[in-house]
Amino acid sequence: MHIIQQVLFILLFIIAVYLFTRKVRQIRRNIFLGKSKTIDDHKRERWRNVLLLAFGQKKMFRNWIPAILHFFVYAGFIIINIEITEIILDGLTGKHRMFSPLLGPVYNVLIGCFEILALLVIFGCAMFLIRRNVLKIKRFWQREMTHWPKSDANYILIMEIILMLLFLTMNTTDSALQLRHAAHYTQTGPFWCSALMAPLFDHTSTGTLIGLERGAWWLHITGILFFLNYLPYSKHFHIILAFPNAYYADLEPEGKMANMPEIEHEVKLMFEPPPPSENAPAGAPSPERFGAKEVTDLTWKNLMDAYSCTECGRCTAACPANQTGKLLSPRKIMMDTRDRLEEVGRKLNKDGKFEGDGKTLLYDYITPEELWACTTCNACVKECPVSIKPLDIILQLRRSLVMDDAKAPAEWNAMFSNIENNRAPWKFSPEDREKWREDL
Amino acid sequence: MTAAGESPEILFWVGCAGSFDQRAQKITKAFALILEKTGIKCAILGNEESCTGDPARRAGNEFLFQMMAYGNIQTLNNYGIKKIVTTCPHCFNIIKNEYPVLGGNYEVLHHTQFLQRLIDEGKIRMKDGNIFKGKKITYHDSCYLGRANNIYEAPRKVLEALDTELVEMKHCRSKGMCCGAGGAQMWKEEEKGTIRVNAARVKEAEATGASLIVSNCPYCMTMLSDGVKANGREDDMRVLDIAELVAQSME
Numbered sequence: 001m002h003i004i005q006q007v008l009f010i011l012l013f014i015i016a017v018y019l020f021t022r023k024v025r026q027i028r029r030n031i032f033l034g035k036s037k038t039i040d041d042h043k044r045e046r047w048r049n050v051l052l053l054a055f056g057q058k059k060m061f062r063n064w065i066p067a068i069l070h071f072f073v074y075a076g077f078i079i080i081n082i083e084i085t086e087i088i089l090d091g092l093t094g095k096h097r098m099f100s101p102l103l104g105p106v107y108n109v110l111i112g113c114f115e116i117l118a119l120l121v122i123f124g125c126a127m128f129l130i131r132r133n134v135l136k137i138k139r140f141w142q143r144e145m146t147h148w149p150k151s152d153a154n155y156i157l158i159m160e161i162i163l164m165l166l167f168l169t170m171n172t173t174d175s176a177l178q179l180r181h182a183a184h185y186t187q188t189g190p191f192w193c194s195a196l197m198a199p200l201f202d203h204t205s206t207g208t209l210i211g212l213e214r215g216a217w218w219l220h221i222t223g224i225l226f227f228l229n230y231l232p233y234s235k236h237f238h239i240i241l242a243f244p245n246a247y248y249a250d251l252e253p254e255g256k257m258a259n260m261p262e263i264e265h266e267v268k269l270m271f272e273p274p275p276p277s278e279n280a281p282a283g284a285p286s287p288e289r290f291g292a293k294e295v296t297d298l299t300w301k302n303l304m305d306a307y308s309c310t311e312c313g314r315c316t317a318a319c320p321a322n323q324t325g326k327l328l329s330p331r332k333i334m335m336d337t338r339d340r341l342e343e344v345g346r347k348l349n350k351d352g353k354f355e356g357d358g359k360t361l362l363y364d365y366i367t368p369e370e371l372w373a374c375t376t377c378n379a380c381v382k383e384c385p386v387s388i389k390p391l392d393i394i395l396q397l398r399r400s401l402v403m404d405d406a407k408a409p410a411e412w413n414a415m416f417s418n419i420e421n422n423r424a425p426w427k428f429s430p431e432d433r434e435k436w437r438e439d440l
Numbered sequence: 441m442t443a444a445g446e447s448p449e450i451l452f453w454v455g456c457a458g459s460f461d462q463r464a465q466k467i468t469k470a471f472a473l474i475l476e477k478t479g480i481k482c483a484i485l486g487n488e489e490s491c492t493g494d495p496a497r498r499a500g501n502e503f504l505f506q507m508m509a510y511g512n513i514q515t516l517n518n519y520g521i522k523k524i525v526t527t528c529p530h531c532f533n534i535i536k537n538e539y540p541v542l543g544g545n546y547e548v549l550h551h552t553q554f555l556q557r558l559i560d561e562g563k564i565r566m567k568d569g570n571i572f573k574g575k576k577i578t579y580h581d582s583c584y585l586g587r588a589n590n591i592y593e594a595p596r597k598v599l600e601a602l603d604t605e606l607v608e609m610k611h612c613r614s615k616g617m618c619c620g621a622g623g624a625q626m627w628k629e630e631e632k633g634t635i636r637v638n639a640a641r642v643k644e645a646e647a648t649g650a651s652l653i654v655s656n657c658p659y660c661m662t663m664l665s666d667g668v669k670a671n672g673r674e675d676d677m678r679v680l681d682i683a684e685l686v687a688q689s690m691e
Binding site for chain 2: 326
């Protein structure tokens, strides 16, 4: 019996890890479809961000209630991993609670802490479900939060509750079996929470109890391995990418917009033409397009941002355009980027190459009207707990709209020509620049 | 000054709004008055100043931005400018953060930072009977001074020196709400929505019960003033730039 369980477990584990690794490698490949960008400076500051923003959840605490609830779930996720390690090792070796003899009395304290965390996770997830589905907090009910994104969020919360309930059931039945000194059940001493529930099973036969314990154990670990494979298809992937995304977070002041060296170079050539003897202009050849029209025109960091987004909507809730009823939603920008990238990725999986499908991120996913509405106020960037910069994508798409497709609104074209002709965005003569001094 | 072989202590970058917009001209004048009263040797570029390129760049026209930046950096470097103060957070942000990579390296101050320093150094002292003393006001954080550059304290310290009673809006500091003009929105109609951004922001200001909104940006000035009008509060609410408050209150 034990050997069958062990073989089954090893098979299940190998399949789960294989599938997860395959999907993660595809995501990694997709991310690196983005343009290269070297980020290897200020290592200390970057590690500090990993500690503060990712481990410390610093930005979550801009909003206290969800921050505390989220902290329960997050701490549960990080710490219960120790227990999962034991379960996996038990499964692979056919042992039961193998950390117990190694840790002695500490083991019980550890499991006790996990059980308290499990209860807090259940509480946190229940509150989150209520906030989403009963209180209907606005940011969870916006335009882009229908179908899969809406279900995804609920599935995750329900799965987490079920996993924690299975963990507690497993421990409760284990406690009851320990009280009966059942064979193979290591005496660990009573667990803090589940031991209190053990008397519930006083009238259950040992056989049934073992069945329940094994059932809970199997469902729990199968559930976890399923959840692992669910992650890369879900917004919940942020539990992994939040860490690298904090490391690679932009350290510049938020107001600083990325330079376009290729255009800087062209403009320099215009003002300082090379001597006639030098025929060929130096520097890189002109790029195919200016700004971004497709996911592959964005940087790999923009694309990692898209996979890091957990669709919490703090960006959209803070966006002045969105608050005043415009189409723009920074969250949707990130979701569209990921959806389009996944679409390109699926084509790559199928055909081994991607040569276009007649669609582009701009137009087919994100419309000009959304992009025109942005005031570049940086509220979305400031609010994002996992260092995503939706504004960076918005501005790159605008560049393509304006420079490649010449689709700027007429009023902007007027402003451009004012700047060109009068060196000011309004139609005033440069000679009048000092007029304000006249009656000083 | 250059002809006389002198170089100014500081260059006052007036900006296009400050030069041409009638309302913003008053801010320019107020700040110029402060500079004069404190005896700071300062220069302006006059008609050699050009748009920094901020609206063009944010609208997506990088070519035009690069052209403007190139010209401005040439001018500033030719005059040997080291230190710049400006009353516009958009000019401040772009010269401070985006010109260095193009070869324009200057110490750049926003006028609220500059005023705070002058107050700290005792160069600006408020009149005993300053008219804003004890007055209930609210302060609007501009995006390009606040979130873009994390400057929240300097303007508040100036308001403190004025002894005003500052009542914060629901969204302030890093959570401050935009006036609606940034990202070149100033030059086009708002996209279709349910309410204008400036009207929504002025509503937040109204909720504080203050009759004076203090701003630090010529774009915000336009948007908030229009919002006050649109919300029908023209008669009992005013928008003033922080420089105007100081100019009216200093000795």
